[in-house]
Amino acid sequence: MHLDKYLLVLSAVIICVSSSRFLNQEWSSWKTKYEKKYVTSYDEAFRRQAWEATWHKVQNHNQKYEKGLTKYRMEMNHFADMTTEERNSRNCISNRKKSTLKSNIPLKAHSKDFHLPPTVDWRESKCVTNVKNQGLCGSCWAFATVGVIETQNCIKSKQLVELSEQQFVDCDSTNDGCCGGIPAKALDYVTHYGVMKAKDYEYSEKQSACMFKNDDALKFNVSKFYVLLGEENMASSLALDGPITVGIDASEDFQLYKDGIFTGECTEQPTHAVIIVGYGTEYDKEEGAEIDYWIIKNSWGESWGEKGYAKMQRNVNLCGITSMAASVDFV
Known part of the structure; x- marks a missing residue:
């Protein structure tokens, strides 16, 4: 014994x-x-x-x-040594003047007669730049804005040009640099000033004095920028015009995402800005039903998720994805 x-x-x-x-x-x-x-x-x-x-x-x-x-x-990615409290406190969406967002910016609704294609993926157009990394600066809003402008410009001009996130961090006074911002307001900044190329105004992962040079900026023929209400309008805009910016709650579960369709725990309060570059539908063997998803491009580097991308469940307003959807019209 x-x-x-x-x-x-x-x-x-x-x-x-x-x-x-x-x-x-x-x-x-x-x-x-x-x-x-x-x-x-x-x-x-x-x-x-x-x-x-x-x-x-x-x-x-x-x-x-x-x-x-x-x-x-x-997966055990670069966020793995953070505590739950630290991951849940990450926020690069500014609350400053946030309450006036939808009252000051036009809304856009697409025609109900438009039949959505079953899948969309703007990466196939060769008009989506490589995944970037915002680092420790809370500049997701700038990366989301720049990513949309880069692709929209490429769709119109057939030239893919990398643009400067640092210009927004340093010079866009309507947003808060490394302390956060709102993409829709940054789109308004673009209509007035244009954007310099990334090689002429390199990203430094911190906010510094504005070094914007008007003569070096690319000017875009933007008719208007707008917010989109509801996932049907978001999908229509994406299919017809190109990628859109959205705000999501980048919860602890989302930060540790590796692959598959994200359906994890999160709130409807956006803390992070990303780009939607596509959507699709996948058959779920366990449930015997199809599940709709968005394809999002993040700004946490290629080591996160599916080489910097993720699939998120669609048509359930997951993580508040409908609350800050915005895009821009190029003429």
């Missing part, structure tokens, strides 16, 4: 030691992959603890995915 207890305790110790060694190896590999370095041993210990909590969350979620209980996977 005593021998059985001894063997049970010994087995538990061996399992704990093996698990600890495995996590040590995983932690070391993860730090190398994402080039993570910490100033003090205390800071590293704190981040290691947060990382382990994330590791267990991701493992538990992905086990549900393997059983068909969820439609997307998570």
Whole structure:
């Protein structure tokens, strides 16, 4: 009897030691992959603890995915060493003057006679620039705005030109630089000033003095910018005119997204701006039904999600995706 207890305790110790060694190896590999370095041993210990909590969350979620209980996977990406509180507090949508957004900007509704194509993906047009990375600056609003302008300009001119997010961060006084902004207001800025090329006004991941040069700016023949109400209008605008900007709640689950169709937990309060570049429908074997999705382009680099992109469930206003949809008309 005593021998059985001894063997049970010994087995538990061996399992704990093996698990600890495995996590040590995983932690070391993860730090190398994402080039993570910490100033003090205390800071590293704190981040290691947060990382382990994330590791267990991701493992538990992905086990549900393997059983068909969820439609997307998570991964230990560059957000993995943040606490839940830190991930939930990330916000690059400015609240300044936000309440007046829809009263000051025109609305656009597309004709109900227009029949939506079953799928749209503007990446196939070769008019979508590579996925970019906003870094630590809360400039998602600038990246979303620039991404839409780049593609719209390419659709009209047949030339794909990378434009400057830094100009918006430094010079658009209607928004708040690295502290957040609203794409619809940035679209208004474009109509007045134009945008310099990225190579002439490079991104620095921080807000500095405005270095805008009018003579170097590309001017666009913009008839108007507008907001879109409802996912049907959003899909129509996307199919007819090109990518649109939207605000979403970039929740903790969304930040850890790897692939599949995101259907995770989030609120309807936008905290992050992204670009919708397409949509589609996928058959769900588990439910025996089709699920509609958006294709979004993010600004967290190609190491996040599906090489910087994600699929999000459509026609359910997931993460408040309808609340800040906007685009622009090029003549």
